[in-house]
Amino acid sequence: MSTLLTNLGELMTQDSEQRVLRNAAVVIDGERIAWLGAAADAPAADDSYDAQGRALLPGWVDSHTHLIFAGDRTAEFEARMAGEQYSAGGIAVTTGATRGTGDYDLTRLALGRVAEAVSQGTTYLETKTGYGLDVEQEARSARIASTVADEVTYLGAHLVPAGMDADEYTELVCGAMLEAVRPYAQWADVFCERGAFTEEQSRRVLQACRAAGLGLRVHGNQLGPGAGVRLAVEFGAASVDHVNYLSDEDVEALAASWSGWDGGAGADSRGTVATCLPACDLSTRQPLAPARRLLDAGVPVALASNCNPGTSYTSSMAYCVTTAVLQMGLSVHEAVRAATYGGALALGRESGNDADGERAVGSIAVGHRADLHLLNAPSATHLAYRPGMPLTHAVWRAGVRAR
Ligand SMILES: N=CN[C@@H](CCC(=O)O)C(=O)O
Ligand SMILES: [Zn+2]
Structure with missing residues (x-):
């Protein structure tokens, strides 16, 4: 037809x-x-x-969302608008609500969020685990994610749950949890940030997940300067997301990661996409990520919604595009490119493979x-x-x- x-x-x-x-x-x-x-x-x-x-x-390619959750964090948002700082600790609130919600309701909630996104023009969408934070709950989140999204990212390394030693939890993320989640996920991610995972712990997670055959992504440089971008480039991650606080060295490393890329599909020559999350930046009152500076340095940029109940409760890619144009210095063409082709590049889906029926998205x-x-x-x-x-x-x- x-x-x-x-x-x-x-x-x-x-x-x-x-x-x-x-x-x-x-x-x-x-x-x-x-x-x-x-x-x-x-x-x-x-x-x-x-x-x-x-x-x-x-259609928009939303390469960064956290849709597998229950509960709401209105009170935290209100406190933030009254001057409180965002901290990673809020993740625990959503983890509690998510663990207490059955499969049927968790799936229904996630499907509702996907439907909202699609009705606003999103046609390809990644989502993450990260509100389960134990073996059974992370595996459940990944299983549900695989039924509602196009790509699934394992984010067991989102927050160390209360009462657990951070190194012990990191070992769990790299061992039994990884094994339980592996059948459902294509990607792994780590929140490398003050209050979440240290550089050493993040390195350990990236090593284990790479060895398990997962593609890599990193939440990095969101709340302050840090090791996220450096680690992402070192491990050949497909993207590093947030990127609010970048040193000149970070920008140079991202640009250099693409120096051998000819625009073709060759996986070996691909670098690390910088994924900017403007709705999150506004909702947490962080400085907007320096998308203009990144593009000028030759770094491919993606725009994504980061839809989650803590830092960015919206799946509107149009809002991200509008913000990128009005406040981040991108042209309309650049912003639309970042929200379509850029997202596809961040997910390794910008080119297809007719032989196995995998079609390119984002253009x-x-x-x-x-x-x-x-x-x-x-x-x-x-x-x-x-x-x-x-x-x-x-x-x-x-x-x-x-x-
Ligand atoms: N930064 C880490 N993770 C999410 C927020 C998670 C939350 O606060 O629930 C993010 O991408 O912003
Ligand atoms: Zn995120």
Whole structure:
């Protein structure tokens, strides 16, 4: 079954040539993009959809969320808005509520959050464990995550649970917990920060998870300068996330990690993406991550929602894009790129492999997954020009109309 989307006022492809086409059309065939070009040259299809001059973008790729949780932290948020500092300790509150919630309800809550994200244009989404913090609960979170998200990250190293010795807990994260979670996860992450895991403990987690065959990601440099970026680059992590407090050496190390990359799929030459989480920065009153400085230094940047109940209770990628343009110095094209192609790069999904049916996400090109976001606006510029407006008009996820 093929569908022709025609009369697109703007088609922002975020493809390898970063083309933006006017008066364009796209053909979806099954789950893939079969054709794109000038509307006047479009081939026939089984069905057609008149976009009436609206703008089409790739669906958002949200490469950093924490959706497997119960409970709410309104009181902590209120205290923060009254001047309290954010600290990692709040994670324990969510862990208590999550542990006390059954599988059915935890799954239902997570599915509701995914549905909210998709209804706002997110078509590919990662989520993490990290509110279980014992072997059984982390395995349960990973299992549930694998049923609701496209990619699952093991974050047993989120917080040392109360009453446990930090080194003993780190060994558990690297041993029995890793083994229990492994069947459900593609990635592992560690919160390398004051109040969470030290450099040495983080190193131990990254070593063990790499040995278990997981791809690596790091929560780093969120609350102050630290070892997160350095470790992420040293271990060849796919991304380091937060990156609020960066030294010149951190930025140089991130840029250098991409020096051998030719833009192709070769895993060996890939570097570490810097993932900025502006909704989190605003909700915790941290300085906004230096996305402009990173891009100027040649570091690929992703934007993600970091949807979680503590630091960023939103899955709105449009809000992140708007903030990146209005407050972080990115152009609309750069911000949309970071929230689509950048997220895909951070998840190793920017290029596909036709042989095994794994399709690229985060850009609009022939053969890529048909993940599309039609705005109720003539151009992507409206995302920044009309901040906070509900601009999502239609969404296709793997070729299926999702909104
Ligand atoms: N920084 C660590 N983890 C989450 C917040 C977790 C929480 O406070 O519940 C984050 O990415 O911001
Ligand atoms: Zn996070």
